[in-house]
Amino acid sequence: MTEKWIEAATSDEVPEQGTLQVQCAQNLICLYRLDGQVYATQDECSHGSASLSEGFIVEDGLIECPLHQGSFDIRTGKAVSVPCKDDIRVYPVKIQDGKVHVCIEE
Ligand code: FES
Numbered sequence: 001m002t003e004k005w006i007e008a009a010t011s012d013e014v015p016e017q018g019t020l021q022v023q024c025a026q027n028l029i030c031l032y033r034l035d036g037q038v039y040a041t042q043d044e045c046s047h048g049s050a051s052l053s054e055g056f057i058v059e060d061g062l063i064e065c066p067l068h069q070g071s072f073d074i075r076t077g078k079a080v081s082v083p084c085k086d087d088i089r090v091y092p093v094k095i096q097d098g099k100v101h102v103c104i105e106e
Helices: none
Strands: 003-010 019-024 027-034 037-042 056-058 062-064 071-073 079-081 093-096 099-105
Touching: 003 019, 003 027, 019 099, 027 099, 037 093, 037 099
Parallel strands: none
Antiparallel strands: 003 099, 019 027, 027 037, 056 062, 062 071, 071 079, 093 099
């Protein structure tokens, strides 16, 4: 496994308190912006086949799945409410020259 930084979007494309789905190599990723900071997690919910980028950011930086309303901590990927039990993957993010770069493993 090697780490690889991939340009995923321009910083402007990630809305405050919103989501953006991006494809980085084979990985479908959801970008978020919380208090100006960009975060990245896997896009697919760990409970079922739902896209977290279609979910809703609720209090304290949680993303609520649109299908069964389970939720995850965007910063850590931790599953915090039922029916979600398995954490989701988080990806390191850096902003360079107005572009969002996500670190994936290949
Ligand atoms: Fe996300 Fe069920 S698919 S909570």
